[in-house]
Amino acid sequence: MNRIIRQQNAISGRVVVLVHITTLMLALVSCSVPYDLEVSPASTNVSSTPADSSAGRVAEMTSTPIDSHIEGDITGQSNSGIPGDEGRATYIQLDSPSQSFSVEDANNTTPEDVLREVSFSPDAGGGGSCGDIQDSFQHPTIMLFDDVEYLEWREDASIYVCGWQPDELVSHTVESTDEEIVFEELLRAGSDGGIYTSYAPGLNTPEGLYAIKFEGESGSVTRSVYVERPTEPRLYIEGEDKLILYNFRPDEHVRVFAYKEVDMFVKGLVAWDEYQVDNNGQLIVQLEEDIDSYSFEEHVVVGDLSGEVHVFPFTIQYVPGSILSPYSVTVFRPTQQDLQSANNLWRLAAYRDLREPGTQTYNVTVRSTDEWRWGFSWCAMDSDTLQGIRSPLSIEFSIDGRQLSNVHILEYDDTTSDGWTCHRWSTILTNWPPNRRVELEVSYGLTESIYDGRASYPSGEYHQVITVDVD
Numbered sequence: 001m002n003r004i005i006r007q008q009n010a011i012s013g014r015v016v017v018l019v020h021i022t023t024l025m026l027a028l029v030s031c032s033v034p035y036d037l038e039v040s041p042a043s044t045n046v047s048s049t050p051a052d053s054s055a056g057r058v059a060e061m062t063s064t065p066i067d068s069h070i071e072g073d074i075t076g077q078s079n080s081g082i083p084g085d086e087g088r089a090t091y092i093q094l095d096s097p098s099q100s101f102s103v104e105d106a107n108n109t110t111p112e113d114v115l116r117e118v119s120f121s122p123d124a125g126g127g128g129s130c131g132d133i134q135d136s137f138q139h140p141t142i143m144l145f146d147d148v149e150y151l152e153w154r155e156d157a158s159i160y161v162c163g164w165q166p167d168e169l170v171s172h173t174v175e176s177t178d179e180e181i182v183f184e185e186l187l188r189a190g191s192d193g194g195i196y197t198s199y200a201p202g203l204n205t206p207e208g209l210y211a212i213k214f215e216g217e218s219g220s221v222t223r224s225v226y227v228e229r230p231t232e233p234r235l236y237i238e239g240e241d242k243l244i245l246y247n248f249r250p251d252e253h254v255r256v257f258a259y260k261e262v263d264m265f266v267k268g269l270v271a272w273d274e275y276q277v278d279n280n281g282q283l284i285v286q287l288e289e290d291i292d293s294y295s296f297e298e299h300v301v302v303g304d305l306s307g308e309v310h311v312f313p314f315t316i317q318y319v320p321g322s323i324l325s326p327y328s329v330t331v332f333r334p335t336q337q338d339l340q341s342a343n344n345l346w347r348l349a350a351y352r353d354l355r356e357p358g359t360q361t362y363n364v365t366v367r368s369t370d371e372w373r374w375g376f377s378w379c380a381m382d383s384d385t386l387q388g389i390r391s392p393l394s395i396e397f398s399i400d401g402r403q404l405s406n407v408h409i410l411e412y413d414d415t416t417s418d419g420w421t422c423h424r425w426s427t428i429l430t431n432w433p434p435n436r437r438v439e440l441e442v443s444y445g446l447t448e449s450i451y452d453g454r455a456s457y458p459s460g461e462y463h464q465v466i467t468v469d470v471d
Contacts, residue, residue, distance in 0.1 A: 090229060091204045092246055098284040099275055101243070101256055106271035111255075112325070112431045114302070116269050116332040118259065119321045119407040130162035130194030137163030137193070140170075140214060140221045152230045154313055156200040161214050161221060164189035170216040172197060177209050189216075200313075201227045203236065203244075233281075233306040237299070241287045248281040249305045256285060257300045257323060266407050267298075269323075277303075327399045328438050330431035331408045334373065338428050339410075342373035345429070345440075349466050357446075357460025365469045368434045375409075375426035376442050376464075381453025383421045389450040392459070395425070396443045420453075432470040440466040 110116040130143070140163040148157050164170060167188055172195070174183040182205070187195050199212060205227050213222045236244040248254065253276050262268035277283040300323050301309045308324055325331070334342065349362040366372065376395065380386035397404040410426045432438065442464040449458050 092244060093280065093282055094204075094244075094284075096278070096282065096284055098242070098286045100286045100288055101258070101273055102288040103258065103271040104288075106258075106273040108271050110269055110330065110332065111272070112330055114257065114269070114272075115323050115325050115408075116330075117262065117407050118267050118323050119265055119405060120267060129190075129192050130160065131192035139163055139219045140216070142214075142221055142223050145212075145223055145225075148225060150226045150228055151199075151201050152228055153203050153205060153234075154200050154236065156198050156313060157225065158198045159196075159212070159223075161195040162193060163221075164193045164195060164216055164218050166191045166193055168193075168216050168218060170195050170214050173213050173215075174199060175211045175213065176206070182210070199225075203238075230312075233301075233303065233309045234312045235299070235301050235309045237311050243285040243287065243299055243301075245277055245283040245285070245301060245309075246281070248277045248283070248303050248309075250277070250279045250281050252277050252281065252303050252305050254283070254301050254303045254306075257302065259298050259300070259323070326402050327404075328433050328436065329399065329429045331399070331404065332428050333408050333410045334426055334428045339373065339426060342371050342428055345372040345374045345466065348372075351464075354462045354464070355455065356458050357462055359463040359465060362464075362466045363469070364466060365471060366432055367471050368432045369430070370432065371428060371430040373426055374429050374440060374466075375424060376444075377422050377424045379416065379420045379422035379452065381420060385451075385453055386421045386423065389452065390423075392447040392450060394445050397425070397427070398441045398443070399429075400439050432468070434470055436470050438468040438470065440468060 130137075140161055142159065142161050144160050145157055148155075151157055161170075170187045170189060172185050172187055173181050175181050183199070185197075187197060189195055195214060201210075207226075207228050209224055209226050211222050211224050214220060230247055233248045234244075234246045236246065238244055243256065245254065253274065255272055255274050257272040258270045259267040260270050275283055275285065299311060302324065303309065308322060345364070348364045348366075351362075352360055354360050374397075376397075378386070378393065378395075380389060397409065404427065408427050411424065412426075413421070413423050415421055429440075443461065445461045446457060446459045449456055451457075
């Protein structure tokens, strides 16, 4: 086997902490009285990289007077699997026929049950070093193994081992119970006497107990871990051009979705296609050349029975959000063209301003195929006034009681024809559920009274609620 010599960095200990930022709060708002409106929207991680083994390891890889709080109208701007019990394949059939996924040939419209934009959160990493630990090591000691006793395929276990001499060469091996070496590398301890690495069983690694061993002139230390096959549906990416679906329900119908980054911490749907897994619950999808620009975690599978499945393991770059819509309607952030073409729902509802805390209700009827622009605006006599009153104001949008994520809201500033400065929020609603009722609410709060240049608004909670009946 090939051996790898690595110079270990004393601060490169790898402890992964996932930080979920799936919903961003909407805030910073302002308001005014009616006006003529014109809108012109404007630590290094070190992990082992083992060679392929006989265990089947796979490398990872017109202005109109309206109230200032409502949105304005737009005025022109080959390895084989290993047979399992009862003849069913319990390992991945890597030589199975594959199907293809091409953005050009796939569906480009957004399904009703899926979000067009999804948020993802950055993954914060942390770690330590052997120099941070006050113990006086008499012999090599494993200080961190992610507290795992079991590992499934490609599940990564971070390890650091202290107690070596600086620059000491250390052999790192993984052995099966029959003493077969399935992984081997040569590491060099850092100046703090620490080894920092990781181990992840490859695809199709046989189930069983494995010994993770480190050995050098200072001694040796071993930790055992049990490798098991996944028990849940899994989506793997092999190289840069292949998706592997494993452990889905036999003959299940699935949809594969491709997303790409469209804004900071926001990914947009590019295309999707439908497939059926085989009677072993497996499918290999070959990604065509038009996917080359995508990064590691750009694909999500939704099975009719298995539900939503992301690439495993998650990339260390970010934690993905769910692509399944929690709302009864399709919601997406508008483009400039959407702002100009979609009708304003507040026009249909005949918006009425609240000059003191309370609730204002409306009732409208729409068709299921209608596309409406829904949002809110806060304006002030000038930008300084607007800026000064934002801090005591907060705003939240909800659909049937579920808060609308910031990822679906377009925020922009503009100046009206009479010189007032505005900050606006806008989203698009479509694919309304037939013969049902949908409740839309804009809630905004003031922690202190504000004056926008024409009127004052007392502190308190304000609610603008539209009940939408769908034909």
